[in-house]
Amino acid sequence: MMNILVIGTGFVGVVSSAVFSSFGNTVIGLDVDEKKIQSLTQGNIPFFEPQLKELVQQGITSGNLTFSSSYAESVPQADVIILAVGTPSAPDGQADLKYVFASIQSLAPYIKDQVIIAIKSTVPPGTNQKVRELLEQELQKISKHVQFHLASLPEFLKEGSAVDDTLHPDRVVIGSESEFAKRVLSELHEPFRAPILHMKPESAQMCKYASNAYLATRITFVNQIANLCEENGANIQEVIQGMGYDKRIGSHYWYPGLGYGGSCFPKDVKELSAYAKAHGQSDNLLVTIDQLNEDRISMLLRKYEQILGGWQGKQVAVLGLAFKPNTDDLREAPSTKIIPQLLHAGATVRAYDPMATPVFKSWYPDLAVAYFELAPDALKDADCVFVLIEWKAIIQLSPEEIATQVKQGALFIDARNQFLDRRAQLESQGIRYMGIGV
Ligand SMILES: NC(=O)c1ccc[n+]([C@@H]2O[C@H](COP(=O)([O-])OP(=O)(O)OC[C@H]3O[C@@H](n4cnc5c(N)ncnc54)[C@H](O)[C@@H]3O)[C@@H](O)[C@H]2O)c1
Known part of the structure; x- marks a missing residue:
């Protein structure tokens, strides 16, 4: 069993935290939003999702799941850090990575040697390289010498059936160049009994975007055909x-x-x-x-x-x-x-x-x-x-x-x-x- 830290306890982060804790891992969900953390600590979810409240409450009762707003207290013991912060669109339409970068800056002083940082947020190909450079810079600033491993771990859940989708995924995609990260993340996902696909981080990130883009295209396609049906x-x-x-x-x-x-x-x-x-x-x-x-x-x-x-x-x-x-x-x-x-x-x-x-x-x-x-x-x-x-x-x-x-x-x-x-x-x-x- 592993010590997991999930950064960002929004929709994806809460579901991931609850599910990983249900498999016996020790999980901390961390967020900068103190009100959200207070409410989660009491087992209250700030949004509605079937089965989630029960799973979070089970995790809290078992002692496997806790929530925190402190990087200093949560990061040092983490074997695996999962980033699930928001990535809204910037004014030019591209993904705004400011929350991803901010969380990297906040965690840098506290990471332990050989930590795995897995990016679950939806981010464009090339983000892992930017994160690597930023984290190296941050570590250099404070003369901290640790090795870290980066991975892309895209999320494919659907709202409305998120717990079930996370417990029974069609596949788990792990994008990493690090053999250590591949092995540990495969182990972490073993209980899901789903096909585990290893690929380059860029492919994992494209795979997430392409899957959603395909489904959106299908919806648009059928609407275009529907428009024609209305004519004839x-x-x-x-x-x-x-x-x-x-x-x-x-x-x-x-x-x-x-x-x-x-x-x-x-x-x-x-x-x-x-x-x-x-x-x-x-x-x-x-x-x-x-x-x-x-x-x-x-x-x-x-x-x-x-x-x-x-x-x-x-x-x-x-x-x-x-x-x-x-x-x-x-x-x-x-x-x-x-x-x-x-x-x-x-x-x-x-x-x-x-x-x-x-x-x-x-x-x-x-x-x-x-x-x-x-x-x-x-x-x-x-x-x-x-x-x-x-x-x-x-x-x-x-x-x-x-x-x-x-x-x-x-x-x-x-x-x-x-x-x-x-x-x-x-x-x-x-x-x-x-x-x-x-
Ligand atoms: N919602 C979905 O169905 C879904 C599905 C698949 C992938 N995703 C992707 O997952 C990511 C998260 O989506 P979401 O819907 O959970 O977002 P969300 O907006 O619900 O939650 C993001 C959380 O991150 C927190 N946060 C922001 N900056 C932080 C920081 N520096 N440190 C700690 N916490 C911080 C926010 O306070 C917020 O609680 C996005 O990249 C999204 O595209 C979402």
């Missing part, structure tokens, strides 16, 4: 079914909708696209993917506005504020783009989400939105309904329940095609149904 009467769901039987294509991971959101896809595609531009490849496919995704919601809103005859004075119900079900994460959620635009255009907004309402309120304290505890209440007298996210409580609404609440002739925008099987019932109640590409 084809049904995108049938098209997906027909394509999916081709084994080279597959039937999974097709989500026609409002485009991709969340904390990773938009950021990673933007970063890879900015990276391509910075390397003279402005015609890279991802530059276009990013632009199409950026424009998609506004393009659709203009279309809905025309159908509805303008937003001014209209009552709009928005169901689903989070960027996907089973999370309260609002980063790049469709609601964050749609609601401000609707209000600006003169609509009244009534919103419902089973989990993310408190976060939405805290992000937008000044937005005049009416929030409801139950989905049917948000529908009352609606001229237009947006089903943005497929939370169970939303997609279980019956056509009758919807029809009794909304205005006669209301426009029902099923942005995830979840009510397609009940389209005829909705329409028979006088509701104007609009899915995506159907």
Whole structure:
């Protein structure tokens, strides 16, 4: 068993800390945000993620998991340091590595000899070399002589099923030139019983970006085909079914909708696209993917506005504020783009989400939105309904329940095609149904 230090107890850091501690390792989660550390120490997670609270509390009770805001107290005993700090996009679109560099500067005085530093944050290829140079400089400044090993350890979890994804990953990617780091990190990941792939750090980092960029491309691709279906009467769901039987294509991971959101896809595609531009490849496919995704919601809103005859004075119900079900994460959620635009255009907004309402309120304290505890209440007298996210409580609404609440002739925008099987019932109640590409 090993002494692990996870730096950055945001989404990825807390999940990693809890999972590594559940395998019997001694884990410290470290963050500069003292309030977060205080709350984690008491077993409270500042966001919602299924199974996570229980796993963190188990770790704390077993004594394997603690949290700290002190580099001086946490770094010296660590065999493996996992960096999971944020890497937001800089104004030029490339990844801003300031938190990665700051954590390296903070840990430098305290590392022990032969420590392994594994970068789990999503960072561009070439970052390990920059980190190596920075750490060597910092050590030189204080005349400290220790050997360290660097690795890239990209994270592939999905919010909403993060604990399960981390416990049962499809693969573990370890990018390192150090034989020692490869051996120790392989040992650390043995309990996951997943294929362990060793590669160059640059490949590991590209592998992370490329995986997200591919999934984002798939979403954009199916939306482009959906746009064409709307011109010719084809049904995108049938098209997906027909394509999916081709084994080279597959039937999974097709989500026609409002485009991709969340904390990773938009950021990673933007970063890879900015990276391509910075390397003279402005015609890279991802530059276009990013632009199409950026424009998609506004393009659709203009279309809905025309159908509805303008937003001014209209009552709009928005169901689903989070960027996907089973999370309260609002980063790049469709609601964050749609609601401000609707209000600006003169609509009244009534919103419902089973989990993310408190976060939405805290992000937008000044937005005049009416929030409801139950989905049917948000529908009352609606001229237009947006089903943005497929939370169970939303997609279980019956056509009758919807029809009794909304205005006669209301426009029902099923942005995830979840009510397609009940389209005829909705329409028979006088509701104007609009899915995506159907
Ligand atoms: N969220 C995801 O689903 C996901 C999935 C895969 C990869 N990633 C990547 O993992 C990284 C972390 O993402 P996240 O969503 O957990 O971010 P986050 O913003 O939720 O958390 C980052 C944490 O790092 C802390 N931090 C910043 N500077 C620090 C420092 N110098 N020392 C200690 N702590 C510091 C912040 O206080 C914050 O708590 C990013 O690079 C992201 O792209 C995220």
